[in-house]
Amino acid sequence: MLFDLPSHNTLYKALLARDASYDGQVYVCVSSTGVFCRLTCPARKPKQENCTFFGTVGECIEAGFRACKRCHPLAPMALADPAIAALLAALDERPDYRWRESDVARMGFDLSTVRRSFKRQFGMTFLEMARQRRLRDGFETLADGGTVIDGQLEAGFESASAFRSAFLKLLGKASGNLSADPMLFADWVPTPLGDMVSVTSKSQLHLLEFIDRKALPKELERLNGFTKGRLGIGRTDPAAQIKEELSAFFEGATSEFRTPLAYHGSEFSGAVWDALREIPAGTTRSYAEIATRIGRPSAVRAVARANGANQIALVIPCHRVIGADGSLTGYGGGLWRKQKLLEIERQYLPEKSKGTHHVTG
Template sequence: MLYDTYDHDTLYAALERRDPAFEGRAYVAVTSTGIFCRLTCPARNPKSENCRFFETVGECIEAGFRPCKRCRPLAKAAEGDPGVTKLMAAFEAEPERRWTEADIVALGLDPSTVRRGFKRQFGMTFLEMARLSRLRDGFVTLSGGGRVIDAQLDAGFDSPSGFRAAFARLLGQSPRSFTGGELLKADWIDSPIGALVAVSDRTHLHLLEFVDRKALPRELKKLREAAPGGIGIGRLPPTEQIAAELAGFFAGEGARFETPLAYHGSPFTREVWLELQRIPAGETRSYGDLAKAIGRPSATRAVARANGANQIAIAIPCHRVIGADGSLTGYGGGLWRKRKLIDLEQSYATKGKEKRHVPGNQGPDLLGAAS
C-alpha cells in the first residue's frame, strides 16, 4: 500500500515541490473541493489537512473524487493506449453525458477492447467510471438537502427517469420517495479503497457497504422494509462518527472503531460478528478458528455464512477471516480490498498502533431474528 512506503508528510512535501519523481506513482485528492490531481499540478497547493493520497487514478474515482481539469490526471494515466486516450478525451469534454456502449462504438472503438484497457489502467470499466462520477454528484446534493431536480442536474442526467433509475439501482428506491421523516438515513463516505454507503438512525450504524457490492441493493431493501418510514438521505451522528474513525484508520492512526452498531441477524450470527470484532487488527483467523472460539467447532460452514452476511464492512472485520491454508477467501468488497485492509492492519501491528476493541452494547434490531 502507498502508506507502507510513503507517509502523509512525505507525499505532501512532494506535492509542495511538484516532484516529478512521483508522476504516475501517487495522486492527491482534496476533500475541500472533491478534486484529485497529479502531484505536479500547477494549481495552488491545498492545505495538508485537506489532502488524501492514492496510488492510482481508479482509487481516486472510486473514492468519489473528480479529475482536475488543469493537470488532467486521467489523460496522463491513459497514455500508451490510443483507445483509452481517445475515450478519456471524450469523457473530459462531456463528463455529464450518460455514456453507453453505443457511444463508444460511435467513436470508432471496440467496446470489449476498451473495457479491457480501462480495467488494466484504472481497475474499472469506462461505463462504471462515468456512472460513479455522475451519481456521486447527485447523492451529495440530496444529502445536503437539495431538491431532486438539482441532484439530477448535478449528476448530469438529462432525464428524471434516468436519474431515478440509476439512484434506484444503488439505494433501491427513487429519490422522490424521500419524505425527510425517515428513521434511517443513508449517506456517502469516501475512502482510499472506494466509496461506501452508510445507513444510520440517530444512535446506531445499521449498514456500511462499498457502493459496488452486488449485495448492497438487497441489504438496503431489507432495512427499508423493516424500518418505519424506510430510508432517507442525510448524515446522522453515527455516520459522522464512523466517517471520522475510517479517516483515522486509513490515515494510519489505528484500528479502533467505537461507533455504536445495530446487529441484524440471528443470535448465532450476532455471536459470530461479535467474535470477529475480538480479532486484533494485524491478525487473521480461519472459519474453523472462529467456530472453535464461539464453542461450536462443528459449525464451520454456518460461521462462513454468518461472516458473509455481515453488512457493516471494516468495523465488523470479516476481512480478517482467511482460508485454513492461509489463502484469501471470498470478500463481498473484492479480494483486492481484503488484501489492502489486511496489509494496512499488519502495518499497525508492526508499528505498535493496533488497539484492541471489545464490542459494547448491541443496537436496536429492526429485523428481529432474521438472518
C-alpha cells in the same frame, strides 16, 4: 498501491517539496477539493490531514476523486492512447451528459478496444466512470436536502424514470419512494478502495457496504422493511463520524472505530460480530478460532454464515477471517479488497511483527 508506498509523512514532505522522483508512481487525493494531483502540482499545497496517497490513477478514480486541471495526472495515459485522451476530454466537457456506447462509436472508436483500454488503465469502463460520477452527484444533492428533480438534474439523467432506475439498482428503492420522514438515512461514502453506502439512524450505524457488493440491494430492502418504508437519504452525526474514522483508518492514523453500531441479526450472529471486532488490526483468525472464542467450537459453518451476513464492513472486520489453510476465502466486497485491507492493516502491527504476512492466534 497504498500499502507499498512510503509513510504518509514522507509523501507529504515530498508533496511540499514537489519531488519529481515520485512522478507517475504516487498521486495525492485531496478531500477538501475532491481532486487528485501529481506530487509536483504547482497548486497551493493542501493541509496534511486532507491528503491521501495512492500508487495508481485507478485507485484515485475509484475513490471518487477528479483529475486536477493544473497538473493533468491523466496525461500519460491519454498520451499513450488517443482514444482515452479524447474520451476523457469529452467527459470533462460534459460531465453531466448521459454517455452511451453509440456516442463512443460516433466519435470513431471501436467499442471493444475502448472498453479494454479503460479497464486496463483505470479498472472500469468509460461508461462506468461517467455513470458513477453522475449518480454520485445526484445522490449527494439528495443528501444535502435537494428534491428528487434536483438530484435528477444534477446527475444529468434525461428522465425521471432513468434516475429512479439507477437508484433502484443501487438502493433497492426508487428515488421517488424515499421516505420524506426517514428513520434511517443513506449516505455516500468515498474511500480509497471504492465508494460505499452508509445507513444510519440519528444515533447508530446500521449498514456500511461497498456499492458494488451484490448483497447490498437485499440488505437495504431488509432495512427498509425494518423501518416500515422509512428509509431515506440524508446525513446524521453517526454518518459524519464514520466518514471521519474511515479517513483516519486509511491515512494510517488509527484502526479504531467508535461509531455506535446497530446489529440486525440473531444473538449468535451478534456474538460472532463481537468476536470479529476483538481481532487486532493486522492479524487474522480462522472460522474455527472464532467458533472456539464464542464457546461454540463445533459451529464453524454457522460462524462462516454469520461472517458472510455482516453488513457493517471494515468496522466489523470480517475481512480478518481466513480459511484454516491460510487462504483468503470469500469476501462480499471482493477478494482484491480483502487482500488490500489486510496489507493496509499491517501498518498497525507492532514493529516486531511486521515481517509476518499473516498473524493468527
